[in-house]
Amino acid sequence: MTTSPPDAAPGWDDLLRTGTGPVQQTFPDLVRTTRAYVGYSPDLVSGLLQTSEYASAVLRLVVDFYGTPDDIEAGVAARTARAQYIGQDGRTFHVLLGEQALYTNFGGPEVMREQLGRLRDATDLTGLTLGIIPAQARLRVHPGGGFSIFDDRRVEVEGYRGAETITDEDRVALFRKAFALLQPSAVYGQAARDLITVALSGT
Structure with a gap:
């Protein structure tokens, strides 16, 4: 079994033993101290x-998969809290979503309709740049998995094996x-809204 250095932040394995809340709380705390954020999510909404309902559906899968304590309500509250910093005090957020993120079904049609509506509204948020990569767009790099970059100094990557914090x-x-x-x-802009509208029409 591997162990973290004494001064390292606790990893997912440690945090998840007490539920999703402690894991999710690390992110609003991190966003609060970040001035420039960029993130990429190919197959689910950042x-x-x-929305709270979408986040609840996502975290339900996490709890069921890892067998962690069922504190989804606390996890959702922490997960959605980070949105309060969009447009606040000059912070900038640039989010790229793969078009698949508009179709990956978490929670069923009603949850997806609300989530897609939230995304469509988000294209007009001050401080947020939201781009969508169409499924048929020509790529210049292998798409890979999702990641978040905080002030060009720290990267967070999540996957089945947990989260990895990169500062090198x-x-x-x-x-x-x-x-x-x-x-x-x-x-971006109207073209992104058009893709969201098409996805909405199919829910």
């Missing part, structure tokens, strides 16, 4: 923009390069 400058630079190569494939 946690920054999730060279590795952070690779994720920033990946984001820069993904960005030209995305559409």
Whole structure:
């Protein structure tokens, strides 16, 4: 069994033993101290923009998969709290979603309709740049998995094995390069709203 260095932040394995709340609380705390955020999520809506019902459906899968204590309500409250910082005090947020994120079904049609409506409204939020990469867009880099970059100094990557925090400058630079190569494939503004509207019409 591996152990973290004494001064390292607790990992998912440690935090999840007490439920989803402690894991999710690390993110609003991190967003609060971040001035410039960029994030990429290929197949689900970014946690920054999730509705409570959508977040609840996502965290239900986490609880069931890992067998963690069922504190979904606390996890949802912490997960959705990060949205309060959008447009606050000059913070900037640039989020890229894969078009698949508009269709991956969490919670059923009603939950998805509300979530897609939230996304469509979010295209007009001050301080937020929301791009969607169409499924047929030509890519300049392998799409890979989702990641979040905080002030170009820290990257958070999540997966089945838990979360990884990356602060090594060279590795952070690779994720920033990946984001820069993904960005030209995305559409913004009305074109992004059109993709969301099409997805809404099918729910």
